Amino acid sequence: MDAAVSSFNTRILLPLLASIVAITPLAIDMYLPAMLVIANDLQTSMPNVQISLSIYLAGYSLGMLFFGPIADQIGRRKLAKIGLTLFGASSLALAFTTEIHAFWILRAIQAFTGAAATVVVPGIIRHMYQKNTAKGMSYVSMIMMIAPLLAPSIGSLILGVSLWSTIFLVLAAYSFIILAFVQVYLIDIPIHTNEKKGLALFFDSYKIILSNKEARADILSSMFVSFGFFCFLTSVPFVYLDLFKVSEQLFGVLFAFNVMALMFGNFLNTRIVPRIGSRKMLYYGLICGLLSGGALLTFSLLHMPLYYIVASIAPLMMSLGITASNADSLILMKFEKNTGTATAVIGTLRFGSGALVGPLLAIMHAKSAVPFSSLMFSAVVLTILVQWFHYLKDKKNASL
Missing domain, CATH: 1.20.1250.20 (MFS general substrate transporter like domains)
Structure with a gap:
């Protein structure tokens, strides 16, 4: 084993990190088989339900932009816990939605808050693997790929025995289970202090990357x-x-x-x-x-x-x-x-x-x-x- 990772319990950490990242493909792919049923239940058109997928991608992108610098300021473990909690809460709310516009808003919130959890993962992998970061990223990606592999089938299975809302209840349960594991097993990494605070630090962080x-x-x-x-x-x-x-x-x-x-x-x-x-x-x-x-x-x-x-x-x-x-x-x-x-x-x-x-x-x-x-x-x-x-x-x- 590499010296850089010998002090970490990778048998627990790598599947845990992959499980955090997996909330995104699960949230995207699990409800795809239920789109037509959702459209009928919410008394709207199929294209209106399909819009919710674009809304999710947009919300996730904005969430990444917003929470990236925050992860560098408050720490990865704390932000992951906040993100998983809010993702779970919004998933619960989605299960009880009866109107398409509320569905759109909650999907945006679900995506935005989910980004808070997933944005922390690469930084932790880099801290663990150092120069072999690509190896750690590949391990996590390889495990995480199980999610898009199974998600549509899971959604279809749930739809066969229950209502479409159960898909979002399952997403909520999944996020809360991962939250419990994060509380016990997820490591944190050092936060580098900076004289700048708030928005000044936020924009300075992006300037460093893009320049x-x-x-x-x-x-x-x-x-x-x-x-x-x-x-x-x-x-x-x-x-x-x-x-x-x-x-x-x-x-x-x-x-x-x-x-x-x-x-x-x-x-x-x-x-x-x-x-x-x-x-x-x-x-x-x-x-x-x-x-x-x-x-x-x-x-x-x-x-x-x-x-x-x-x-x-x-x-x-x-x-x-x-x-x-x-x-x-x-x-x-x-x-x-x-x-x-x-x-x-x-x-x-x-x-x-x-x-x-x-x-x-x-x-x-x-x-x-x-x-x-x-x-x-x-x-x-x-x-x-x-x-x-x-x-x-x-x-x-x-x-x-």
Whole structure:
């Protein structure tokens, strides 16, 4: 075991940190099967219920922006407890909502407060793993991926035996159970004192992150990779269910296969990154992404059968997992005193880029897999260009 983590009980801490992060995919994915039922029960249209998903993403992004610097000021453990408590309370309120506008407001509150809990996780991982932060991030991501893998099935199961409101009662119970474990097991990390307080410290924290030229390439890389992931997440129901006419059961299997490829990428990262470092591992991930993304676009242009599409998406998802973990860890390693704010910047750009996917796909809409394939391939190419310019700049500085 690495010396940096030998003093921590990782068998408890890593699953706990993953469980905290998992509130986001659970809150997003568990209620998807119930959208039509919610629309009927609240006497509104399906698009109005779908808006609640965009509201959640927007609320979560704002929450990351707001709570990132606060995590650096008051400590991670305290903020995680506040976030989980308020997330649970808003989930309870959602279970008793009878009107769509109240549903929107409570979803925004649920997302905003949930961000207070999740924003603390990368800073704790960085404190535990130091130079091997990418390894810790991959472990947590690998465990956390169980949530989106199972969430739609859990939602469907609950809907089969109970009301849609039970989904939000389960989310509330989950957050309160995690809160109990946080109270007992979650460590805190040192808070770096600063002469500035309040809003001055809040804005100064963001100035430190955004003015760091060395971090910009990795921040942009994290954003572009996330954009690629949201392209998959947004498009896969259309591609599998509508375009290739697979059954709902087969859709679940194919979706799980893609998520498992993402998990496998994170597993590979934990094995290899301590030996070669995050930067090289990021490059290897991009090479894999370029090859698989190019194959996906080619197969889509040629209107190849489904298994060609699935076979190219799997390594592409694996490469996205590898690239994202290493880009995020390279960012965090540059900001020991501002990991909360750095996490907020990463999260906001990540979900902000995801918000662009829907409109772009609507503009490019076609009865084929070409729009989403071209966007995913473009995300990989843009990431490679950003990293290439960063490499040339480092090489130039080294020669001076």
